[in-house]
Amino acid sequence: MFMPKETKFFDLFDRQIDNVVEGAKLFRKMITTPAITVDNIDKMHAIEHNGDEVNHRIIDKLNESFITPFDREDILDLSNSTDNIIDGIYMIAKRYSLYKLLTPGEYSHKFAAVIEDSVLALQKVVHGLRNNKKSKEVMEQCVEINRLENMGDILRDEAISKLLNDEKDPIVVIKKKEMYESCENVTDLCEHVANIVESILVKNN
Amino acid sequence: MFMPKETKFFDLFDRQIDNVVEGAKLFRKMITTPAITVDNIDKMHAIEHNGDEVNHRIIDKLNESFITPFDREDILDLSNSTDNIIDGIYMIAKRYSLYKLLTPGEYSHKFAAVIEDSVLALQKVVHGLRNNKKSKEVMEQCVEINRLENMGDILRDEAISKLLNDEKDPIVVIKKKEMYESCENVTDLCEHVANIVESILVKNN
Amino acid sequence: MFMPKETKFFDLFDRQIDNVVEGAKLFRKMITTPAITVDNIDKMHAIEHNGDEVNHRIIDKLNESFITPFDREDILDLSNSTDNIIDGIYMIAKRYSLYKLLTPGEYSHKFAAVIEDSVLALQKVVHGLRNNKKSKEVMEQCVEINRLENMGDILRDEAISKLLNDEKDPIVVIKKKEMYESCENVTDLCEHVANIVESILVKNN
Structure with missing residues (x-):
């Protein structure tokens, strides 16, 4: 009897993380092609907006449901924290454009790959909730997500040390440093969502 | 029988958010007049200190109460997170002075308005808890708070892109970039408190 | 009957915070001697890794325990947040080396002392949980931890204002500003753990 409602929550979580995967793939394409174009920023904005829609649907469903598959506040936390990932990716993509960093270097390529890998691992985690x-x-x-978050830390340190010790133009240092830090932060956000799922499983086992 | 105690909590939450409103109004005045004076920094410090007092009273009340209007940890989280807003506003006001940014520009004016609007909307949210x-x-x-947080993001991106692409003095870039980021962060803190209230309402409906 | 298991949790929390104390002491030694050497970075890495081990053991124990001394999610939060402190200290120690800041100045000395004091106070808090x-x-x-966090804020403001107003090399400004901010952040992380313990005590009183 309650299954349809429970299933609905899992469907929405799946849609939410699948949307993040789409964003991470587009981000990697934008960085590595490179293709930081108005068209791709618009596409990313549409993905981010789609994420907002799903997030609001989850909150609405929560408000109208008496029975939930796990604690109400965990559903809220999971949904908001997953939404933070796609918000973060969109924000970074936009800033590469705003800061006129149109041909991202090797470290940006590596970060785009780590982010995609982390989001793909997170997709399996969220699908597994069901x-x-x-x-x-x-x-x-x-x-694996924890390992990628550690790799993000190492990458960040390597990239920024090289930047601070080699780059002469301080404005370029400021711009690129922020990009590396923001990319590393996305791997933290993925780990945070993984921790929420871990906590839900610990409580419901 | 238990009502007086419950009412007391709501009174304290009201005092706490009203104090944040006072801080946000003073902040806007300091930025737009401009009036980043020792006197106003002292006034802001008094407001921040008043916030600490109310926060401690809420925690003390929590420790001595058997009955609370909603979950103990939510009261703690709401109180600490509301306190973070006034801490943030005070910190920014002080830094405009410390960094000798005594005639803030157009973007600072806009941020001060967005912060005041967001805090005023949050006041209605917190008053509504009762x-x-x-x-x-x-x-x-x-x-509305979510909309203002999005506006804060857009403002931040616009302000910092302009700064990074136009300003020649890297020290000025560093100073102003931090101010814009900190202002945007205050809108995030407001949204975080709104999310806590939302979560409390979801659980207690 | 259940006591041994409960005791085991407290033993692990003690080991975790004692490990953070070891890291904070080594950090202070590295900064003040100064001794930012490959050897000490390796020692700090071992301490950070030891922290990860204890954190994983706590999570494993949580998964295999039916009875826990307090809420499962609070155990998870306490453990992960304590781990963040030693991660933060290790990260800062490493960056002094990576950024070639090998003779830290007066403000770094003061921060290393505030961090050690805060971690020592936190050790008493965590030991007291039992x-x-x-x-x-x-x-x-x-x-006391709250007082030290406030002192961290003041120190940060003083250090960065002086840096921004006096230092001519923007790359040096960027490097040192990040170090001061990261040090201040460690005092925030200590306060966060103290808040978690406070919340646990409030709920279980």
């Missing part, structure tokens, strides 16, 4: 039996695979993907 | 029937208006003000 | 009767001392140490 089926508690999968929780071993979920835990493995959480470890 | 009366669950008002929850529709609360939800509308939450949407 | 024995609810001690909660008065715990509360006093929470106040």
Whole structure:
């Protein structure tokens, strides 16, 4: 009887994370092609806006549901925190354009790959929520997300040290430093969502 | 029987957010007049200190109360997070002085207005906590706070892009960039408090 | 019957905070001697890695325990947030090296002392969790951590204002500004853990 409603929540979480995956893939394409164009920024904006829609639908569903598959505040936290990932990716994509960094270098390429990998691992984690039996695979993907977050830290340190020690133009330093820090932050946001799912599984096991 | 205690919590939350409103109004005055004076910094410090007092009173009340109007940890979270807003506003006001940015420009004016608007909407949200029937208006003000947070993002991007592309002095860039980022952060803090109230309403409906 | 398991959690929390204390002491030594050497960075990395191990053991224990001394999500939050402190200290130590800031100045010395003091106060708070009767001392140490966090804010403002107004090389400004901000952030992380413990005590009193 309650299953349809529960299923609906999982469908919405799936749509939300699938949308983040679409954003991460477009981001990587924009950075590596490179293709930081008005057209792609618009596409990314549409993806970000789609994320907002799903987030609001989850909150609306929460308000009208008596039975939820897990704690109401965890649903809210999971939904808002997943939304933060696509907000972050959109914000970075836009700033590459605003700051006129139109041919991103090697470190940006590496970050775009780490972000895509992390979001793909997170997709498996979120899809796994629906089926508690999968929780071993979920835990493995959480470890992978943690590894990618560590790699993000290392990449950030390497990229910024090189920048600070080699680049002569301080304005370029300021711009690129922010890009590297923001990219690293996206891997933190992915880890945060993985932690929320981990916490939900710990409580409901 | 328990009402007086419950009312006391709502009174304290009202005092806390009213104090933030006073800070946001003074901040706007300091930025737009401009009047970044020792006297006004002292006034702002008194407001920030008043916020600390109310925050401690809420925590003390929590420790001595058996019955609370909603979950103990939500009261703690709401109180600490509201306190973060006035801490943030005070910190920014002080830095305009410390960094010798005594005649803030157009973007600072706009940020001061967005912050004041967001805090005023949040005041309605927090006042609404007392009366669950008002929850529709609360939800509308939450949407408004979300809109202002988005406007803060856009303002930040516009202000910083212009700064990075036009300003020649890198030290000025560093100073003003931090001011814009900190202002934008205050709108995030307002949205965070609105989310906490939303979550409390979702759980207690 | 359940006591051994409960004790085990407190043992792990003690080990975790004791490890953070070791890191804070090494950090202060590295900054003030100064001794930002490959050898000390390696030692700090070992401490950070030890922190990860304890954090994972706490999460594993959580997954296999039916009875926990307090809410499962609070255990997770406490453990992850304590881990963030040693991650932060390691990250800063490494960056002094990466950014070639090998003879840190007076403000760095002061920050290393404030961080050590805050971590030592936090050690008493976390040790106190085991024995609810001690909660008065715990509360006093929470106040002390709050005071040190305020001192961190003031130190940060003083250090960065001086830097922005006196230092001519913008790259040096960028490097040192980040160090001061990161140090201040460690005092925030300590306060966050103190808040979690406070919240646990409020809920379980």
